[in-house]
Amino acid sequence: MSKTNPYLQLDQKIVGDIYTSQEAMENLTVLCDEYGARFAGTPEEYAAANFIADCFKRYGLQNVELEAYPYAGWTRGTATLEVIEPIRRTLHCISLPYCPAGDITTELVSAGYGSPGEYEALGNTATDKLVMAQSASPPDLGRWVHRKEKFERAVLAGASGFIFVSEHPGVGPETGSLQNNREAPMPGISVCKEDGEFLKRLLARNSGKVTLKLKTTDINEPRTSWNVVADLPGHENSAETIILGCHYDGHDISQGAHDPASGMVSVIEAARALSTYAADSLKRTVRFIAFGTEEIGLTGAFRYVDAHDSELDNIRFMLNMDAAGGTSRKGIVLHCWDTLEPFFNIARQQMHAEMPVGQKVHSYSDHFPFFLKGVPSCHMGDHEAPPGGRGFGHTAYDTLEKVKLENLRAASAVGARIALRCANANDFPAKRRNNEAVQKIVDTDPGLEGYRISLKLTR
Numbered sequence: 001m002s003k004t005n006p007y008l009q010l011d012q013k014i015v016g017d018i019y020t021s022q023e024a025m026e027n028l029t030v031l032c033d034e035y036g037a038r039f040a041g042t043p044e045e046y047a048a049a050n051f052i053a054d055c056f057k058r059y060g061l062q063n064v065e066l067e068a069y070p071y072a073g074w075t076r077g078t079a080t081l082e083v084i085e086p087i088r089r090t091l092h093c094i095s096l097p098y099c100p101a102g103d104i105t106t107e108l109v110s111a112g113y114g115s116p117g118e119y120e121a122l123g124n125t126a127t128d129k130l131v132m133a134q135s136a137s138p139p140d141l142g143r144w145v146h147r148k149e150k151f152e153r154a155v156l157a158g159a160s161g162f163i164f165v166s167e168h169p170g171v172g173p174e175t176g177s178l179q180n181n182r183e184a185p186m187p188g189i190s191v192c193k194e195d196g197e198f199l200k201r202l203l204a205r206n207s208g209k210v211t212l213k214l215k216t217t218d219i220n221e222p223r224t225s226w227n228v229v230a231d232l233p234g235h236e237n238s239a240e241t242i243i244l245g246c247h248y249d250g251h252d253i254s255q256g257a258h259d260p261a262s263g264m265v266s267v268i269e270a271a272r273a274l275s276t277y278a279a280d281s282l283k284r285t286v287r288f289i290a291f292g293t294e295e296i297g298l299t300g301a302f303r304y305v306d307a308h309d310s311e312l313d314n315i316r317f318m319l320n321m322d323a324a325g326g327t328s329r330k331g332i333v334l335h336c337w338d339t340l341e342p343f344f345n346i347a348r349q350q351m352h353a354e355m356p357v358g359q360k361v362h363s364y365s366d367h368f369p370f371f372l373k374g375v376p377s378c379h380m381g382d383h384e385a386p387p388g389g390r391g392f393g394h395t396a397y398d399t400l401e402k403v404k405l406e407n408l409r410a411a412s413a414v415g416a417r418i419a420l421r422c423a424n425a426n427d428f429p430a431k432r433r434n435n436e437a438v439q440k441i442v443d444t445d446p447g448l449e450g451y452r453i454s455l456k457l458t459r
């Protein structure tokens, strides 16, 4: 196979610029230190959207727009968790997004890791109880089990509330939404690993009889958010587009520096580099999207595919860069597109980048609404990485100083060069799937088990 690189000169300019610039870190500093969490529904979210739009304009992109959409808003209230029996103790806890207001006094049961088997073993003993599950994935299951799946299995088991326990010591409670874009059917809160261990010991020493009182005061009400959209136009007479995207909203307890902002500034940096060096030679349009309200339901991405339904046939490829500027390898994780593997392997050989190419699909980021519509897609990451925890992710400690400029550079350089290749290749070996083909994957792929559970709940 020829390893001649037709993009060599552009690659050198793009990579050379990115690796001699501080721009990505400067943009990350503004997003994190000036706008903070950028949580859905806050003024900081709107300010961040405008900052991103201004970056796109400053870098020479066109058709820069904030696209507004309504969504189910949520505002955190105080949550109180008290042990009533066998002793009295108040524990620190936080509500999880879409928690309703509630007041529950009932017994505690543990679902361990919250695996399908552990919920099955609980049988009807979870009915009307507070179910506790820790955030780690079950070690013997061979797949990651998302918080939402654990919560939804607790709802399906008839529980009256849910306690999510962090698996990581020293980082406090881990947040994350209970539902996608709707009020949850029962309260769900989060406690730190240390308090979870305390509750487990209480259960063990008191023959499983521990009574808790949980009070939540959160507010669920409709709000407005925005996707930021910008184009670098292609010069061939083609309607086809390439999409590079990442969400910009974070969780309210955190700067969200790694998730998502490290990925967001890498998308912005890829836009800057492509606009500077490839604007004249780009064959197809590259569209950059900063998605809103991902953390509470991928809502920005769902509204985008609804609003742009007539354009979906023309999306050649969607690359989701959620949190891509972290420590993970900058690989191409395709969503069941075998025919695209050779295309990206040739790109990898040309680019001499550490960019593993593989297949793995999940339903927990902004590529998923595109996947459901059949659009060829991937996310940037490492398909060989074992299922691991979030570490400081989704906690108060996802902060700026943990993000390394070299990782932002690696992510933006891969993003820009992949977008260039997708835009300029004469043939692209993937076409939008029809509904039946999508449904077949949704029904059978092991990575989508959590999504199948969520469908049980919404039906």
Ligand SMILES: [Zn+2]
Binding pocket: 247, 259, 260, 294, 322, 323, 365
């Ligand atoms: Zn994210």
